[in-house]
Amino acid sequence: MSVADLWTFKLPTAVTLGNGCVRQLPQIAVAHGARPLLVTDRELVRLPPFACVQEMLPGVPVFSDVTPDPTVASVDALAAQLRAGRHDVVVAIGGGSAMDCAKAAACLVAGNLPSIRAVHSEGVPLGSAHLPLIAVPTTAGTGSEVTPFAVLSDTEKQIKGPIAGDALYPVHAVVDPELTHSLPRKITVVTGLDALSHAIEGYWSRNHQPICDLMAIEAARLICANLKRAAQQPGDAEARSAMSCAATLAGAAFQLPKNAMVHACSFPLSARYHLAHGTACAFTLEEAIRFNAPVMGERMTSFLRGIGLASAEELTALIHELKQLGGLPCTLRDAGIPTADIPSLARESFHPLMRNNPRTMTEADLVTMFERLA
Ligand SMILES: NC(=O)c1ccc[n+]([C@@H]2O[C@H](COP(=O)([O-])OP(=O)(O)OC[C@H]3O[C@@H](n4cnc5c(N)ncnc54)[C@H](O)[C@@H]3O)[C@@H](O)[C@H]2O)c1
Ligand SMILES: [Fe+2]
Incomplete structure (x- = not known):
């Protein structure tokens, strides 16, 4: 578009x-x-x-x-x-x-x-x-x-x-x-990474549009600058305000373009393995950035510039750090998912949201992704 x-x-x-x-x-x-x-x-x-x-x-x-x-x-x-x-x-x-x-x-x-x-x-x-x-x-x-x-x-x-x-x-x-000040560290990180997934997915959805893009960039900028602080200092009013604003902006940013592969993959992770929604989104978020960023060209560069990061690698490193801070699973083993389940997990991830993904994702691509996450 x-x-x-x-x-x-x-x-x-x-x-x-x-x-x-x-x-x-x-x-x-x-x-x-x-x-x-x-x-x-x-x-x-x-x-x-x-x-x-x-x-x-x-x-x-x-x-x-x-x-x-x-x-x-x-x-x-x-x-x-x-x-x-x-x-x-x-x-x-x-x-x-x-x-x-x-x-x-x-x-x-x-x-x-x-x-x-x-x-x-x-x-x-x-x-x-x-x-x-x-x-x-x-x-x-x-x-x-x-x-x-x-x-x-x-x-x-x-x-x-x-x-x-x-x-x-x-x-x-x-x-x-x-x-939100009473949110424990783990739920702060889990829910904050759900909001970041909305900002990223609303932006890279095939149905992206200019007003939603602006809100997505501002939401992601606020999250990258404040989520760690909100998790480490629960009573930090400035960080909490930024996170609340970011989550609402991210909601407004994805509600029309809709989400893509990260959310499509989250449904079986939650339904079959009981990962909390934000944990399930965060699980594939870095891999999804690595998969999609190369085809996004200038739009990814503008997004990264807008959120104040120099590269997609900086964004994935920050997400990884946040996941560790919140004690979220980073591998299938951490999540208690047997590698033998990879083929069925890949099959069940084909929710219609997958069609919004900026880069076409095949079942073989998904199997490779989950193998990297083993
Ligand atoms: N409708 C949408 O657009 C949309 C978008 C994304 C996710 N979801 C759905 O939302 C659900 C997840 O919501 P969530 O991530 O906000 O978690 P949640 O509503 O399930 O709450 C998680 C836990 O946090 C506790 N909690 C909530 N606020 C608290 C506070 N201020 N202090 C202390 N504890 C608090 C709750 O009691 C609960 O135990 C999932 O079902 C997910 O699929 C909906
Ligand atoms: Fe979500």
């Missing part, structure tokens, strides 16, 4: 970002409904970021039965609670897991389907109806607060993958970096 090609940019989600902005939640919620429901995950419900949000909306009922990599069953259960309480606005607090579960349930409850499984794996379209959803991210990672996607797992069918549609855009993203 060149800048002369046809493209459309949109982001229907209002974004409010800054330390303390969670205090605006009461006015934002009341603008969208009178009977809110708070949604969070099983761990976060006991932690300070959730208490801080709950203080803003006292007496509001809570659904906290979301697990990491949310399941179709949790979406269905949340939709049932939304129906039973006749709630008219959803406030999702948490990382991608809580936000995605809530986004999917806010759509399910407004349509006629008995289960989100129909949309996830049975080919039924999502439809356009949805309850308004306010997203309050507490990780600096997925960008789900500004994307039209929800990634769900179906434990019965053993599949993990996204559902997509404009009905999944939150009406408002309230991004308060102070909510």
